[in-house]
Amino acid sequence: MxxxxxxxxxxxxxxxxxxxxxxxxxxxxxxxxxxxxxxxxxxxxxxxxxxxxxxxxxxxxxxxxxxxxxxxxxxxxxxxxxxxxxxxxxxxxxxxxxxxxxxxxxxxxxxxxxxxxxxxxxxxxxxxxxxxxxxxxxxxxxxxxxxxxxxxxxxxxxxxxxxxxxxxxxxxxxxxxxxxxxxxxRRKLSVQFSVVLVVIISFIIYGRFLNTEIALLLSALTACFAGMVIENGD
Amino acid sequence: MEINTYTFLTILGCGIVTWLSRVVPFILVKNFTIPKPVIRFLSFVPVAIMAALFIENVLVFKPGQWATIQWPQMLASIPTFAAAIISKSLMIICVVGIVSMALVRFFHLGM
Structure with missing residues (x-):
């Protein structure tokens, strides 16, 4: 590309x-x-x-x-x-x-x-x-x-x-x-990896209790919030 | 070639809600200024969404139980990730993925 x-x-x-x-x-x-x-x-x-x-x-x-x-x-x-x-x-x-x-x-x-x-x-x-x-x-x-x-x-x-x-x-x-x-x-690779990790963990947790599609959306939202917090903490 | 009213109305309704989900955000963003923190939040969306879509495809979710791993998909993902790191070319990544999955199924790996 x-x-x-x-x-x-x-x-x-x-x-x-x-x-x-x-x-x-x-x-x-x-x-x-x-x-x-x-x-x-x-x-x-x-x-x-x-x-x-x-x-x-x-x-x-x-x-x-x-x-x-x-x-x-x-x-x-x-x-x-x-x-x-x-x-x-x-x-x-x-x-x-x-x-x-x-x-x-x-x-x-x-x-x-x-x-x-x-x-x-x-x-x-x-x-x-x-x-x-x-x-x-x-x-x-x-x-x-x-x-x-x-x-x-x-x-x-x-x-x-x-x-x-x-x-x-x-x-x-x-x-x-x-x-x-x-x-x-512009973004550290460690921050990106943290976002992916938050997606995996939160998706698995939400997925146990909620419909898969809602769990997918919520895990993405959670990871975006987490990304902001992690980047600010750096 | 036929379609009944029930099916047609269902398709129409689903089409409208899907179209609105796609288009309304474009209209809102075009007409309003988005606050800086929201823009920063949105900058994480691509990686978060793509990771979530990948997870949805390698795990199986059942209500009230912990997700389980779909081993054929997980096994085929390993050479695909390797291809991504080595080639950085989307075409090569897709071809390696397809061939890996075909091999996994041919040899009944992880089933």
């Missing part, structure tokens, strides 16, 4: 993350197909909701006939971390138009957020909507197409898991986490 924030750089930067989208998207399509979802339903879910883990949860709940408000509440909880990510990412686009901000926010995902933050660390805080829209739109298209391919080929594909493709997304989080930790030179 270099410090260019052009259309070409956006295309180049997003390519590694596509493996993750394809792996999980195809897997989702297969699940949707075995749940007897029509192609139209799969397409609408991808286009309108566009969220990996939430789509799996929504599908399971629709199949079991859960009440609509319960499903919407679950989707909101699973995606509540988006509020934290969007607030964090919006700092870089304060000088762009409201329209540009809405466009970027509409297609922000865990992956493009992580990618954008890595980019911002490389460019010393410079991001623009051309670069971001490029990565967002490519990610969105590849996700929707992968889900549809999975739904179409559901009967032919045995199990995308045997190829290890589903792990691409975890590998990406590992890579982006490590690159993020080492790229921010």
């Amino acid at each position: 270099n410090s260019d924030i052009t259309f070409q750089a956006g295309v180049k930067d997003v390519i590694p993350t596509l493996l993750g989208y394809i792996g999980v998207g195809v897997a989702y399509g297969v699940v949707a197909q075995t749940s007897n979802f029509s192609l139209l339903t799969v397409a609408l879910l991808c286009l309108i909701v566009y969220a990996g883990s939430a789509q799996f949860a929504i599908t399971t709940m629709i199949v079991s006939g859960s009440p609509i408000p319960a499903i919407i509440m679950s989707a909101f909880l699973i995606n509540s971390r988006m509020i934290l990510m969007s607030t964090s990412m919006a700092q870089y686009f304060k000088n762009e138009s409201l329209k540009a901000n809405i466009a970027i926010g509409s297609l922000l995902t865990d992956e493009t957020f992580a990618l954008g933050m890595n980019k911002a660390a490389v460019t010393h805080g410079k991001l623009n909507s051309k670069w971001f829209n490029t990565t967002n739109v490519i990610a969105y298209s590849v996700w929707c197409l992968s889900c549809l391919v999975g739904a179409l080929a559901g009967k032919l594909i045995s199990d995308p898991k045997t190829l290890g493709l589903d792990f691409a997304i975890v590998a990406m989080f590992i890579g982006l986490l490590y690159l993020q930790m080492i790229s921010d030179r």
Whole structure:
């Protein structure tokens, strides 16, 4: 990743993350197909909701006939971390138009957020909507197409898991986490490690008592507070 | 090609709450000045969120019990972290991750 924030750089930067989208998207399509979802339903879910883990949860709940408000509440909880990510990412686009901000926010995902933050660390805080829209739109298209391919080929594909493709997304989080930790030179590595440690410990504790998605969000918030305290103490 | 009203309304509702979670913060940040301490707090978000997403994928959480380790994922993470440290290239990290997971499953490691 270099410090260019052009259309070409956006295309180049997003390519590694596509493996993750394809792996999980195809897997989702297969699940949707075995749940007897029509192609139209799969397409609408991808286009309108566009969220990996939430789509799996929504599908399971629709199949079991859960009440609509319960499903919407679950989707909101699973995606509540988006509020934290969007607030964090919006700092870089304060000088762009409201329209540009809405466009970027509409297609922000865990992956493009992580990618954008890595980019911002490389460019010393410079991001623009051309670069971001490029990565967002490519990610969105590849996700929707992968889900549809999975739904179409559901009967032919045995199990995308045997190829290890589903792990691409975890590998990406590992890579982006490590690159993020080492790229921010203003922050001591010991502080970064402490933040990660607080996430692990608090997630395990919250996870015992709370729903996993709430535990995820709370552990991230706890670690941000801890990070502030630790850095002040230095 | 068909969709019933129940499914359609569910998708629409889920889409609206997800979109609002994504977009409202952008509108608020654009229109209001964020206090310095909040900005400092937010500067920890990327590392915290990515660490949390990683943990969510290598552990299994069950209500009322301590989380357990998903050994195949944990084992495949080791060469993936090594690839991150050595290569610093996202493409190489992803490929090493996929190959590691395929090998772990092929040899039934940690299962």
